[in-house]
Amino acid sequence: MKILLIGEYSRLHNSLKEGLVQLGHEVVIVGNGDGFKNYPVDILLKNNYTKGPLNILRKILHRLLKIDLNSISIEKQFNTYKEQLKGFDIVQLINERPFKTIAETEKKLLNYILENNKNVFLLSCGYDFPSVDYAMKKKFRYSILTPYFEDKVTKKEFNPILLHLENQHKEIHYYLYKNIKGVISSDMDYHLPLKGNSKYLGLIPNPINTDKILFTKNHLQDKIIIFHGINKANYYKKGNDIFEEALEIINSRYKDKVEIISTTDIPYNDYINIYNKAHILLDMVYAYDQGYNALEAMAKGKVVFTGAEQEWLDYYGLEKNTVAINAEPSVDNIVENLEWLINNPEHIITISKNARHFIEREHDLLKITKKYLETWEK
Structure with missing residues (x-):
């Protein structure tokens, strides 16, 4: 099968690709490499406006004119690869905002993927509406929002998480759940918020390539x-x-x-x-x-x-x-x-x-x- 994996988060899609290739499938990963972690991808969509003077310019323009230069840049890059992003047997999104753009751009890019590929699946991995909403309602004993509840951080500092509760993001969430084949959780932190959801296909643990990761026996001779x-x-x-x-x-x-x-x-x-x-x-x-x-x-x-x-x-x-x-x-x-x-x-x-x-x-x-x-x- 031809499989497209969109986005990367903590190397999950890279590991999954290794397994799929071993089983004879053709796999393409598209994404930004998850920031400074710089994970390998086949189609790189660079975040050109997230550091230094360009990041400052992006913030100023977004505040004054509601223009997001990074989203414009990602969309332009996406458009150059459009022909390579259609006709896949399976597409999997790493989370609800795999392109990490503003809501308007994100929905546009996701719409293209959904219209040009048959079977699109979603991972609940990283922040998304179900997990953040569950945490905000304090259904976990403690969660990623605990530092926010304890006033260790400001609302502004936690905005990358809290934006998943805003109407613009919720629109993306409901749009995806209406059009995807189903959603898979990667671990217990995403499994619990999805229990009972009609689109939920279950928890699949993260794949680890133990052939590449060698066990090292612990020697405790010194410190x-x-x-x-x-x-x-x-x-x-x-x-x-x-x-x-x-x-x-x-x-x-x-x-x-x-x-x-x-x-x-x-x-x-x-x-x-x-x-x-x-x-x-x-x-x-x-x-x-x-x-x-x-x-x-x-x-x-x-x-x-x-x-x-x-x-x-x-x-x-x-x-x-x-x-x-x-x-x-x-x-x-x-x-x-x-x-x-x-x-x-x-x-x-x-x-x-x-x-x-x-x-x-x-x-x-x-x-x-x-x-x-x-x-x-x-």
């Missing part, structure tokens, strides 16, 4: 290495402030036992190379399930502090803190769990092995790819 990668734009959304406060306490108590490595906004490949030597990785706080960074680190045998809530444990039939450490939004909780591992390093070895086995069992690339194919074909 325990803790890695914390900060994404500045998502500092509060990921709970980086909580991790940093916890690390300060750990460093003051266990300076002779731990080495702490922190990075900020580095490309994906550099990020991977730096955390490879770590035993423990601090991923994110406000989640019930793991995203790609966490899953790839678990596949390598890292002990990951991430979303591992009770709903996730129940879904996979797991015991708490045996595969990943549930990072609750509490400095005391993070410190307590880090101390438990520092003082009982044998648990690092056990969790490391369990994490790899879990990824092989539940996130195997070809197994997950086949689930996508079965869901699309049904």
Whole structure:
């Protein structure tokens, strides 16, 4: 089959493409590479107005004249590839705004895709109306909106999330749900808000290519290495402030036992190379399930502090803190769990092995790819 994957988010579509190609399908990814992470795509739609003086100019023109230069640029680039974006057997959108343009432009580009391709599916992955609406109604015990509710950030700073509740975005949401074949969730944080939705086709876990990700046995001869990668734009959304406060306490108590490595906004490949030597990785706080960074680190045998809530444990039939450490939004909780591992390093070895086995069992690339194919074909 000819398959078009639109948008990229945390390398999900790149991994899925690897599986689809192995099974003999022709796959094209179109997108912007997910910003500074710079994931590979086949058709690159550059965000030319998101940095430096051009970004300032874009903001001024948008404020004064309601003109968005980046959206105009993306549409022009899209139009040069129009003939290459039609006639696919399957199209999958990474989320409700895969082109990351203003609502008017987004709907125009999505309309072209829907009119020129038979079977269009949607992933609930990243921010979208169902998940943000669910979080806004406080149906999660905690969520990406918790820092907003706690006044850690302003409404303006959280606008990229909150815009999914605005009428213009809701129009895109309802337009898509009217025209797509169905929606698939990538993990528990998107599964829960979609339960009972007539378009919902179910949860398909993120595909991980364990042939490319080697398991590294943890050696604990010297200090325990803790890695914390900060994404500045998502500092509060990921709970980086909580991790940093916890690390300060750990460093003051266990300076002779731990080495702490922190990075900020580095490309994906550099990020991977730096955390490879770590035993423990601090991923994110406000989640019930793991995203790609966490899953790839678990596949390598890292002990990951991430979303591992009770709903996730129940879904996979797991015991708490045996595969990943549930990072609750509490400095005391993070410190307590880090101390438990520092003082009982044998648990690092056990969790490391369990994490790899879990990824092989539940996130195997070809197994997950086949689930996508079965869901699309049904």
